[in-house]
Amino acid sequence: MEEIEEVWRKLKLTDEEDCPIEVGQGVHGSMDLKGRRSLIGKIISERIIGREVARSMMEKVWKVGKPLEFQEIGGNCFGITFVNRSEKMKVLDGCLWLFDNHLFVLLDFDGGMQPCLFNFDHAHMWVQMLNLPLSYMNKQMGELIGSSIEKVMEVDVQEDGSAWGRCLSVKVECDLRRSVARVRTIVVDGRTSWVPFQYEKLPRLCFNCGRIVHGKEGYKESEGSVGQYVVWL
Ligand SMILES: [Zn+2]
Incomplete structure (x- = not known):
């Protein structure tokens, strides 16, 4: 994802492209509520792992009672939503998590951060x-x-x-x-x-x-x- 930023930096923008769009506080709406029970996770593997495969495996590993929501954000990177905040905190505080022996790195949800800045190191x-x-x-x-x-x-x-x-x-x-x-x-x-x-x-x-x-x-x-x-x- 970092590569995209590098390409963009080299572009010469037109006036229209360069004109800032002011984003007010109200735009994120109720996303913050969903964010409170969400995490960002990345599987460290060369192999690309599908959303459904990741979801069903991690539901078992984390022993969560209710189904999880997995959204694909980038290569092996997912937005993960739990049924409530306490289930999320239990998983976030537990360490370390593996997906089929590959490390599953978790970050707390930060809805204001661009995905290219997520740091899984x-x-x-x-x-x-x-x-x-x-x-x-x-x-x-x-x-x-x-x-x-x-x-x-x-x-x-x-x-x-x-x-x-x-x-x-x-x-x-x-x-x-x-x-x-x-x-x-x-x-x-x-x-x-x-x-x-x-x-x-x-x-x-x-x-x-x-x-x-x-x-x-x-x-x-x-x-x-x-x-x-x-x-x-
Ligand atoms: Zn090496």
């Missing part, structure tokens, strides 16, 4: 940090390691801030154009060790560079990276 993912010493399985540690990935949204801890268990789970906003983080190296009391990551749900990613989303230029093979992520998966 980020998603919230639950990162499970393994092999941490028990004394360090806490909120501060989750925030410390999580912030090396990107913005930490939540650390799954008990009321006292601790999280003894198999792993420390941290919800992180991830940039999908960067390689999925596999591990971090930490130094505790002078001792260096690895903290391997697992993901609650992991969408299909590039086996060579570990990205979920490739940029416009696509993947450029760099030496030594071939198959690096097959080994990890």
Whole structure:
């Protein structure tokens, strides 16, 4: 969709085309009401997925009681309307969602934004940090390691801030154009060790560079990276 804007910018407009049409507040009418129970979603896949296929699959995945409304906005991008706002919020707050192993990125509805400006480059993912010493399985540690990935949204801890268990789970906003983080190296009391990551749900990613989303230029093979992520998966 961004390409269209680029083409338009090169055009020399006629006076008629360039004359602004003033749009008053009343024009959006009752669309805001529908927007309150709607989301925008995009399936990250090279394959084009039809509206009906997407709808019936996601109704099952999201376990919604009433039928959803799916409208096609662009390639694999849909306007999704729920029967009420609470169903929508339940889905928006839950993460992460997959369509047949492909990532389904969701954005809250913003009726004033042009579709070419929708940004599907980020998603919230639950990162499970393994092999941490028990004394360090806490909120501060989750925030410390999580912030090396990107913005930490939540650390799954008990009321006292601790999280003894198999792993420390941290919800992180991830940039999908960067390689999925596999591990971090930490130094505790002078001792260096690895903290391997697992993901609650992991969408299909590039086996060579570990990205979920490739940029416009696509993947450029760099030496030594071939198959690096097959080994990890
Ligand atoms: Zn790649």
